[in-house]
Amino acid sequence: MTFKTLLRAAVACAAIALPAQAQTPTQGTPPMTPDIPAKFTAPNVGYDYERREVMIPMRDGVKLYTVIIVPEGAKDAPILLTRTPYNAKTPSKRFNSPYAAATGAQVDEAFLADGYIRVYQDVRGKYASEGDYVLTRPLRGPLNNTPVDHSTDAYDTIDWLVKNTPESNGRVGVTGSSYPGFTAAMALIDPHPALKAAVPQSPMIDGWMGDDWFQNGAFRQTMLDWFMNQMTEKGSGPDLPREALDDYENFLRAGNVWSFGKKAGLDQIPAFRKIVEHPAYDQFWQEQALDKQLAKHPLKVPTLWVGSLYDQEDIYGAVHAYKAVEAKDANNDMNFLALGAWRHSGVNYEQRQLGALKMPGDTATEFRLKVMKPFLDQHLKTNGPKADIAPVTMFETGTLQWKRYDRWPQAAALKPLYLQPGLKLGFDAPTGAAYDEYVSDPAKPVPFVPRPVRADDADQWRYWLASDQRHASTRPDVLVYVSEPLKEPLKIAGEPVVNLFASTTGTDSDWVVKLIDVYPDFVPSDLDMSGYQMPIAMEIFRGRYRDSYEKPSPIPAGKVQKYRFELPTANHVFQPGHRIMVQVQSSWFPLYDRNPQTYVENIFTAPPSAYRKATQRIYHTGAAASAIELPVVPLN
The missing domain is CATH 3.40.50.1820 (Alpha/Beta hydrolase fold, catalytic domain)
Incomplete structure (x- = not known):
């Protein structure tokens, strides 16, 4: 008997068997019988x-x-x-x-x-x-x-x-x-x-x-959806109510975090109140x-x-x-x-x-x-x-x-990469002009991704840390320092450290520092990466905590202060032909709440009058030479 004959016989047997397997009930089911059984038992025959x-x-x-x-x-x-x-x-x-x-x-x-x-x-x-x-x-x-x-x-x-x-x-x-x-x-x-x-x-x-709620004292507003979803019901709750598609508008209109949260009903959630009651790194x-x-x-x-x-x-x-x-x-x-x-x-x-x-x-x-x-x-x-x-x-x-x-970090020492006059970046100690400056306006904060900022766009949120930073580099309230194209590869393996010397005309300020790998102007093998400003490590620091995370204090207006903080871990090789970039700004919105730039006891409840423009100066001379200290290691 051939294979085709066997196959036809098997199909015929299956067809004969089907009516017996699909027999209808012997008695009719009354039309008004409730259609949700008291208990449904899922078949598990053949389960492994x-x-x-x-x-x-x-x-x-x-x-x-x-x-x-x-x-x-x-x-x-x-x-x-x-x-x-x-x-x-x-x-x-x-x-x-x-x-x-x-x-x-x-x-x-x-x-x-x-x-x-x-x-x-x-x-x-x-x-x-x-x-x-x-x-x-x-x-x-x-x-x-x-x-x-x-x-x-x-x-x-x-x-x-x-x-x-x-x-x-x-x-x-x-x-x-x-x-x-x-x-x-x-x-x-x-x-x-x-x-x-x-x-x-x-x-x-x-x-x-640095996890979920704050980064060095700056509050992460985008997690408020999680509060609504996780703590309004024992199961999964709703998303936050929104007036506009663009969260940049939603958070800006609200003013401060407490006002935004209260309007959404988050003031009923003890976890939200606990966060608002503990803005500093206390017990x-x-x-x-x-x-x-x-x-x-x-x-x-x-x-x-x-x-x-x-x-x-x-x-x-x-x-x-x-x-x-x-x-x-x-x-x-x-x-x-x-x-x-x-x-x-x-x-x-x-x-x-x-x-x-x-x-x-x-x-x-x-x-x-x-x-x-x-x-x-x-x-x-x-x-x-x-x-x-x-x-x-x-x-x-x-x-x-x-x-x-065999260990982490790999680097035993840090090598300073200096912010230099003329918005340059290099390993040589800077000379020349003392500072660069920009005006930070809380009414026009720097967005962390290109607008609109959409809560319904999962990938915009998932991959924002790898997003092209060209959207920020052209703003007048972002300082951009760039190196010459590299002639040799440069490897870092550890946590870069920001050593920033800055002054503000306000009495509080946020400092956002980004370490970026700038791709060549033209990448023929991957056109989307041409000129791409690829983040390597980025971080925010709330200035009031420069001396103590537990006990904040006003920033002396117009006086140079030192801000030292780590960027997230990096294990990266800057390739020849690429340039290294550092961006400095004072807002990252609406990812983090706005700093009013006027010192208040609790930024969560800052009044509208506290939000004021401030002139920010970044210094790069003498004892006040701002630098990103890189964990440089040999290639392996």
């Missing part, structure tokens, strides 16, 4: 996993909703846990599929396919979990007089899992990105003995110094700074801190948490750092392009398969193979390749 939904009790009696995905035939399997305020059902049911690798989040495909038990849990007070929700609930102590925090909840969850999941090998890892990165990091405080590895991704570590913020807390505890769990060089939300956390515990890693085999050229949480998806900049492939999936999974396999699998990964894995922008290092 079992999905369990349980309520796990915490030590205070509160039960947390937890989804457990157990691959078919799992035995002696590791457990990977994520604790989230973003609905445990979402990543645990990406596709309504009979395949485990498809039902989990994209980042979990390789783990579920390899037999990992994947666990997702709603944090207390969110979605299906019981209890009260407190934003980034502090550790038990001065700010938390209850017996529970995210550390204890992780401990109790892990304890229950290893006792009630017979398919497991009793070894648990924690991971998650952003807020779930924070909860993963919290699990490292007094960890459960079964916790054998952690991969906090883009973790919220210090909300005032409220210092006690929550997780890098400071981690530094107080022994390093017991192998941890891979994963961050993004272009993280638009939590660019601070991973690097500073790594640094906080690195001194405890005597053998350089417990504390790991990895940074990719990704957006916030980009490690969990495909990342083939960073705005206009094309990558040499899907760098995020490559990282997960070559670094993240081997790390977890080593520590979570029974007799897991040793991972061939470096203490530091860093993507190098400029050359678009991964680098392996």
